[in-house]
Amino acid sequence: MSPAWRCLVAFALLASPLAAVSQTASVPAFEDSIEQRMKACVVCHGERGGGVANAAFPRLAGQPANYLAAQMKAFRDGVRTYAPMNFLMARQTDAYLDEIAAWLAAQKPDGGVVEARRRFTPDPAAMTAGEALVRNGRPDAGLPACSACHGADLNGTMPGIPALAGMPRDFLIEQVGSWKTGAHRSPEPNCMAQIAQRMSGADIVAAATWLALQQPTGLPTRRSGPLPLACGSE
Ligand code: HEC
């Protein structure tokens, strides 16, 4: 299904509680629960937000609730742009988006998503370089380790830094690439833009290749100690 079709299906589902009102008594009652409404997201984000193997769509399950809520509000307000997401989030209230974020944060990532990617053999040089960059950074270039903020296990850190483990490679490349070009705006100081500017194209591909094959192992942890760079969204 193309992204445009996926979006139309999703919009119909997200709006379906209204349609349910006009149904006759002979039709089984529509269960208007958050779980039902989140079926609108399955085509792109997987069952219960658990992720999909073969597309540039991020997993949502188990991400910090604060982070998910902030991103949905950024799409709604046009600060972050991806047309289907802008369309779906338009006119949703803060309270509804906070409720969705809390539900998604409590779901488990789908481990099968990462396993399905292992059918392809990644470039071994990119895997080695990617792991070194993620775990150690490059201190002489002012590039901190990704794990210093995203967590030793890359499951994300509370209150608002997202997990990177098991995110799709193309999604990771696109996000970091768009911070590098300035297309992706985050609250100032925009630490991810500074980090992206200190990475080459090959660095971004290497880190993304390795990260996409890491199994998420749990929920975000609470950090102790300061971040290596100030981040406005924390
Ligand atoms: C047509 C496919 C599609 C549908 C349907 C869709 N999304 Fe998305 N969503 C995306 C893509 C692609 C991105 C990443 C966009 C970008 O490049 O910034 C995204 C990003 C997000 C993010 C930010 C995640 C992150 O890690 O940065 C959240 C939260 C989100 N979507 C929630 C939802 C919810 C909730 C629904 C259902 C109501 C939904 N999405 C439906 C495609 C979709």
Ligand code: HEC
């Ligand atoms: C100084 C702390 C810090 C470091 C170091 C860091 N990040 Fe981040 N990262 C963040 C913050 C904060 C966000 C959330 C940005 C926002 O709110 O828009 C983020 C978001 C991201 C996202 C978006 C994920 C999603 O689900 O939307 C990606 C991808 C990412 N970082 C990749 C990396 C990579 C790769 C590295 C290492 C090269 C790295 N980060 C190092 C703080 C950091």
